[in-house]
Amino acid sequence: MSELETLIQLLARLPGLGPRSARRAALHLIKRRESLLEPLAAAMAKAAAAIRPCPLCGNLDTAAPCAVCRDPERDGRMICVVEDLADLWAIERSGAFRGRYHVLGGTLSALDGVGPEDLTIDRLIARAEPGQELILALNATVEGQTTAHYLADRLAGSGVRLSRLAQGVPIGGELDYLDDGTLRAALNARRAL
Numbered sequence: 001m002s003e004l005e006t007l008i009q010l011l012a013r014l015p016g017l018g019p020r021s022a023r024r025a026a027l028h029l030i031k032r033r034e035s036l037l038e039p040l041a042a043a044m045a046k047a048a049a050a051i052r053p054c055p056l057c058g059n060l061d062t063a064a065p066c067a068v069c070r071d072p073e074r075d076g077r078m079i080c081v082v083e084d085l086a087d088l089w090a091i092e093r094s095g096a097f098r099g100r101y102h103v104l105g106g107t108l109s110a111l112d113g114v115g116p117e118d119l120t121i122d123r124l125i126a127r128a129e130p131g132q133e134l135i136l137a138l139n140a141t142v143e144g145q146t147t148a149h150y151l152a153d154r155l156a157g158s159g160v161r162l163s164r165l166a167q168g169v170p171i172g173g174e175l176d177y178l179d180d181g182t183l184r185a186a187l188n189a190r191r192a193l
């Protein structure tokens with residue numbers, strides 16, 4: 001296979017890119033050899049050599065433990081538990097949380113054969129301390145909720161406090177457009193004014 005074919009095939013494996021857009025991306029890269037292709041290749045080689053998952057929380061960084069785990073300004077009494085790194089980044093972007101994180105690496109799923117040993121659950125149980133709060137920021141899916149229940153079972157009686165994200169009406173959301181499940185969750189989680 002030619003170098004160009006290899007490049008196109010690898011690009012086509014990226015999320016959101018099919019064979020057609022991979023061809024277009026490859027052409028774009030080759031036309032901009034000095035300004036794009038070579039710097040990109042160098043950045044990818046550097047990233048591949050330097051970036052590692054944090055042994056404590058699963059975040060990606062060039063240092064171990066990661067910058068979040070090392071930051072003394074962060075509140076160590078709160079650990080936000082997320083399914084994957086994209087969720088951690090989303091919460092960081094919001095700027096709303098100044099505690100630490102734990103990336104599970106997925107959710108429990110009998111259907112897909114994902115058990116507790118496939119996730120970083122044991123590591124989470126080992127690092128959680130009495131008095132700490134674990135905020136389960138898991139997706140509102142069957143698998144997310146199964147995982148939350150499993151964690152609650154494993155941590156029962158440990159002195160670790162568990163909470164989860166509220167479910168309900170999104171900011172700027174119109175009631176008429178909400179699905180029944182969201183509306184029901186919002187009603188159940190109503191608060192006094």
Ligand SMILES: [Zn+2]
Binds near residue numbers: 056058065066
């Ligand atoms: Zn970390």
